Amino acid sequence: MNFLMMNIPLNITKTIHDWxxxxxxxxxxxxxxxxxxxxxxxxxxxxxxxxxxxxxxxVAAWFQLRLGPNRVGPWGLFQTMADALKLVSxxxxxxxxxxxxxxxxxxxxxxxxxxxxxxxxxYSKQFQGFDINIGIFFLFAISSIGVIGxxxxxxxxxxxxxLIGAMRSGLQTxxxxxxxxxxxxxxxxxxxxxxxxxxxxxxxxxxxxxxxxHIPAIIAFMIFMIAGTAETNRAPFDLVEAExxxxxxxxxxxxxxxxxxxxxxxFINMFIIASIAVVLFFGAWLSPFGIxxxxxxxxxxxxxxxxxxxxIFLMMWFRWTFPRLRVDQLLTLEWKYLLPLNLVNLLIxxxxxxxxxxx
Amino acid sequence: MSYFSDxxxxxxxxxxxxxVTGGYFIRARKGSLTQQYPDNRETLKMFDRFRGEVxxxxxxxxxxxxxxxxxxxxACPNGSIEIIWDRAVDPETGKKKKKIDKHxxxxxxxxxxxxxxxxCPTDAIVWAQNYENSVYDRAALTKxxxxxxxxxxxxxxx
Ligand code: SF4
Ligand code: SF4
Numbered sequence: 001m002n003f004l005m006m007n008i009p010l011n012i013t014k015t016i017h018d019w020x021x022x023x024x025x026x027x028x029x030x031x032x033x034x035x036x037x038x039x040x041x042x043x044x045x046x047x048x049x050x051x052x053x054x055x056x057x058x059v060a061a062w063f064q065l066r067l068g069p070n071r072v073g074p075w076g077l078f079q080t081m082a083d084a085l086k087l088v089s090x091x092x093x094x095x096x097x098x099x100x101x102x103x104x105x106x107x108x109x110x111x112x113x114x115x116x117x118x119x120x121x122x123y124s125k126q127f128q129g130f131d132i133n134i135g136i137f138f139l140f141a142i143s144s145i146g147v148i149g150x151x152x153x154x155x156x157x158x159x160x161x162x163l164i165g166a167m168r169s170g171l172q173t174x175x176x177x178x179x180x181x182x183x184x185x186x187x188x189x190x191x192x193x194x195x196x197x198x199x200x201x202x203x204x205x206x207x208x209x210x211x212x213x214h215i216p217a218i219i220a221f222m223i224f225m226i227a228g229t230a231e232t233n234r235a236p237f238d239l240v241e242a243e244x245x246x247x248x249x250x251x252x253x254x255x256x257x258x259x260x261x262x263x264x265x266x267f268i269n270m271f272i273i274a275s276i277a278v279v280l281f282f283g284a285w286l287s288p289f290g291i292x293x294x295x296x297x298x299x300x301x302x303x304x305x306x307x308x309x310x311x312i313f314l315m316m317w318f319r320w321t322f323p324r325l326r327v328d329q330l331l332t333l334e335w336k337y338l339l340p341l342n343l344v345n346l347l348i349x350x351x352x353x354x355x356x357x358x359x
Numbered sequence: 360m361s362y363f364s365d366x367x368x369x370x371x372x373x374x375x376x377x378x379v380t381g382g383y384f385i386r387a388r389k390g391s392l393t394q395q396y397p398d399n400r401e402t403l404k405m406f407d408r409f410r411g412e413v414x415x416x417x418x419x420x421x422x423x424x425x426x427x428x429x430x431x432x433x434a435c436p437n438g439s440i441e442i443i444w445d446r447a448v449d450p451e452t453g454k455k456k457k458k459i460d461k462h463x464x465x466x467x468x469x470x471x472x473x474x475x476x477x478x479c480p481t482d483a484i485v486w487a488q489n490y491e492n493s494v495y496d497r498a499a500l501t502k503x504x505x506x507x508x509x510x511x512x513x514x515x516x517x
Binding site for chain 2: 059061062063064065066067317318320321322337341
């Protein structure tokens with residue numbers, strides 16, 4: 001199980017690693033290490049989730065010429081923590097005659113899948129929880145489980161609006177999964193590998209993939225952004241929640257922390273989509289033009305975060321600009337525009353690689 | 360061919376929308392539309408069109424313009440207005456005349472639709488700007504609009 005730790009040979013983790021192994025038998029040390037890694041990722045998850053919610057609220061306010069949260073803490077920095085505390089303190093209510101087991105399972109489904117997806121990203125050269133050689137494939141597989149959580153939540157709630165919301169989610173996520181998959185496939189075609197760390201290595205020598213693949217890569221990026229936004233159920237593709245028609249859709253019947261899980265998962269999913277985009281198109285933790293290449297102490301994770309934040313900002317910009325799509329428009333966009341364009345784009349990419357037109 | 364022009368137009372209109380909101384985003388720090396409410400109680404200026412609650416203005420002789428015609432009571436879709444009226448002898452003509460005893464307004468039921476104000480033939484009721492209406496007892500939101508001892512201004516009727 002050392003490979004988990006091998007990917008984090010930062011000095012501190014190395015010290016902790018050696019220290020743990022010096023004081024316990026190997027088996028116990030391994031387990032301790034797993035627990036520690038899990039805690040680090042959970043903390044990352046919680047902090048990222050809470051601050052993304054805050055960012056969303058601030059950005060939304062500025063897009064609408066408002067002030068946004070500014071009461072709790074300096075510039076409202078603790079607002080979402082206060083919200084989380086409030087949600088923790090709330091009673092967990094439920095409907096009459098729900099399917100208790102599935103009802104309680106659904107939030108964890110949603111949150112665990114996004115947590116698992118977070119483990120495979122190369123945040124920096126050393127900071128990667130789980131570097132498998134089928135990283136992209138793993139992400140595919142994981143991201144399609146989240147929708148099951150939503151379906152289960154809607155179905156078990158014993159509420160027809162939740163059920164409709166869940167059905168709409170299924171419809172939307174399964175349709176857009178195709179576009180996400182095909183646009184990622186275009187990039188896999190270019191790199192010839194499914195391992196995320198290797199994809200980053202390819203970009204170190206040849207430049208970011210969006211430059212290497214030029215036109216088809218840019219088209220793939222655009223399609224990925226549209227389909228990725230739809231995958232996270234965010235506006236303008238938030239048919240799942242659709243406040244006006246469904247009263248927040250599949251999670252209507254959830255209260256307190258269970259509701260917060262769905263809410264947090266949405267924001268973490270946004271982070272995941274942005275991370276995939278960063279890894280596949282913008283060179284993950286690689287600095288632009290290699291400006292910090294030689295500086296050994298520079299935390300490369302900063303570049304990763306900057307790029308992710310820019311893409312998240314783009315998604316927020318979409319959300320606060322575009323009106324929600326109707327269900328038929330949603331399907332038209334996917335099946336009549338994105339999918340054919342994507343297939344053609346895949347072909348173009350193949351030709352580009354075949355004729356060696358990559359930069 | 361309209362397939363491709365659709366894509367082009369779609370992208371173009373989306374970018375137009377994004378440039379508008381992007382402009383807002385950049386300007387947001389200079390001046391926002393919202394106000395820091397409890398902090399600026401002293402300097403807060405309400406808009407003229409703001410609908411806070413229905414009031415009945417009285418002039419300095421404690422006279423109002425309400426004739427007790429009940430148009431507002433009929434106009435109100437929620438039954439927020441109740442007029443308790445009486446007949447009193449007019450000292451000038453010696454005839455009996457309708458006048459209000461109490462003009463009761465239930466602020467808690469009012470939706471601020473303004474139909475009562477539209478309906479009033481003598482403009483006896485108007486909008487006020489008060490908005491801090493939280494109270495501990497909802498009976499406090501039932502208000503009598505005419506002040507004690509007030510009378511209808513002479514010559515308002517007919
Ligand atoms: S504003 Fe509308 S709801 Fe309120 S009292 Fe007047 S008519 Fe009734
Ligand atoms: S407030 Fe106006 S509408 Fe209502 S009873 Fe008096 S005069 Fe008539």
